[in-house]
Amino acid sequence: MKPRALDLFCCAGGATKGLQRAGFHVTGVDIKPQPRYCGDEFHQADALTFPLDGYDFIWASPPCQAYSDMKQMPNAVEHPELIEPVRERLNASGKPWVIENVEGAPLSVHAPMLFTNISGIVLCGTMFGLNTQKWELRRHRLFESNIPMRQPSCAHSERTVIGFYGDHARIRKRRPGSKNRGEDITGRDRKLALVRDLMGIDWMEWSESNQAIPPAYSEFIGRQILENR
């Protein structure tokens, strides 16, 4: 029987897909219906109260809006900061866990400290060859866990950097000191083709894929969780 993973805040399942590739049976939980969810089982429920028993590993990707650069926008609305309560629940579960979020979120990114097993890494698309001839996806994300994880090095190249966030697929030409925010790629089909080629995601709508992590990230971590069992 496959080991069972729980993916809290799963959306359409970017993290789920990588965990499946690593060898897990994956159950997703999201507060909203997720008709395109790619996992093995889905529950529409609140991740802060969904029962955690019966799983070998728990993944959580709380919404990042409270921590991302977009919270600085003049029209920004208040978003709940869920990392603390989620970390408390996962720690109390006694199971291996990972919390994922954006740069700027209050997650530990360091080797395990003297009196705790908690550690964290940053993953980047260049660690997994997420590029085309022309473009490169960096999409840095933080991962905190109670299981030690390997930290690969970024392999940033001279390719043009592209980012997917909010409603934008944006070419990032910004250089230190420059006010040029870069150019947007428009058109749903063009954006979805880029998501397919750079993130390896071909089953989501744009509004789902711009929140997702590339499955390569969770596959990398999921394999290490299984090695540590």
Ligand SMILES: C[S@@+](CC[C@H](N)C(=O)[O-])C[C@H]1O[C@@H](n2cnc3c(N)ncnc32)[C@H](O)[C@@H]1O
């Ligand atoms: C950043 S997305 C997750 C993306 C996902 N990890 C992926 O790779 O595709 C966050 C999701 O959390 C969901 N969400 C927000 N609050 C929630 C809650 N209290 N319980 C469950 N899901 C929640 C949102 O509906 C959204 O789909």
